[in-house]
Amino acid sequence: MIRWPLPEPMALALAAARDARDAGEVPVGAVVVKDGAVVATAHNAPRALHDPTAHAEMLAIREAARLLGDERLAGCDLYVTLEPCPMCAGAIQHARIARVYYGAADPKGGAVEHGPRLFDRAGSLHRPETYGGIGEEEAAALLRGFFAERR
Amino acid sequence: MIRWPLPEPMALALAAARDARDAGEVPVGAVVVKDGAVVATAHNAPRALHDPTAHAEMLAIREAARLLGDERLAGCDLYVTLEPCPMCAGAIQHARIARVYYGAADPKGGAVEHGPRLFDRAGSLHRPETYGGIGEEEAAALLRGFFAERR
Numbered sequence: 237m238i239r240w241p242l243p244e245p246m247a248l249a250l251a252a253a254r255d256a257r258d259a260g261e262v263p264v265g266a267v268v269v270k271d272g273a274v275v276a277t278a279h280n281a282p283r284a285l286h287d288p289t290a291h292a293e294m295l296a297i298r299e300a301a302r303l304l305g306d307e308r309l310a311g312c313d314l315y316v317t318l319e320p321c322p323m324c325a326g327a328i329q330h331a332r333i334a335r336v337y338y339g340a341a342d343p344k345g346g347a348v349e350h351g352p353r354l355f356d357r358a359g360s361l362h363r364p365e366t367y368g369g370i371g372e373e374e375a376a377a378l379l380r381g382f383f384a385e386r387r
Numbered sequence: 388m389i390r391w392p393l394p395e396p397m398a399l400a401l402a403a404a405r406d407a408r409d410a411g412e413v414p415v416g417a418v419v420v421k422d423g424a425v426v427a428t429a430h431n432a433p434r435a436l437h438d439p440t441a442h443a444e445m446l447a448i449r450e451a452a453r454l455l456g457d458e459r460l461a462g463c464d465l466y467v468t469l470e471p472c473p474m475c476a477g478a479i480q481h482a483r484i485a486r487v488y489y490g491a492a493d494p495k496g497g498a499v500e501h502g503p504r505l506f507d508r509a510g511s512l513h514r515p516e517t518y519g520g521i522g523e524e525e526a527a528a529l530l531r532g533f534f535a536e537r538r
Contacts, residue, residue: 352503354473
């Protein structure tokens, strides 16, 4: 089996996911990259922030847009350790993210290759290129470990 | 034709939508109510905030969760002048909003009675009660006027 080296932004997203776990949040991390440079890194934080929308992707997208001074992130890529949910997939479309690289698939909550498959719908607002399964082993292991401890 | 009186929170949401229009933002407003009392009011502000996620619903939900100190808004109702998009419908589910009252339908961008119909999907995370068409005439007229001016 060929194993590709993990892209650096996904390694950072996985590190952010570990930070989330250590903070008692569901371990998901995200990184926004523009022209090869990291613009924003975030992890899930709905509990700490008392914010149901505080998924890693949302926080990274909002921070990147704030820093770039633009409500659109055209030309930016997003790396996230878990397949985005409908909320985050919608935000990715509103932000006009060019490419989405994600780790573990999420058959129950995902909205990219599962469920509503928002990017593939007819009349879709915006269709980023998407690449799944990048760093998925560690991403999935972090999630399994987190939920196993809480059962 | 019977016309129901406009619920007070929807009148507030429509006032917020007019504020959005006056600020050059797409005219959509939202209000979160708990036990009959308004908790948070917001309007669309992605341009002003440089935030692609700053839809009226998102801002109202985030503010309500912050004020209530809870990442979930169980028992809260949301009034919004336009059918929520996938991002906002997903946030409504994450927040566990009990009831959603919306004004104008959005055949292109909506995700409640159109497109992915997120609340109706098998295995849906959370299914709020939904009521559409409340204050829809004014809500739709505001949007038509806004986009007509910009064409």
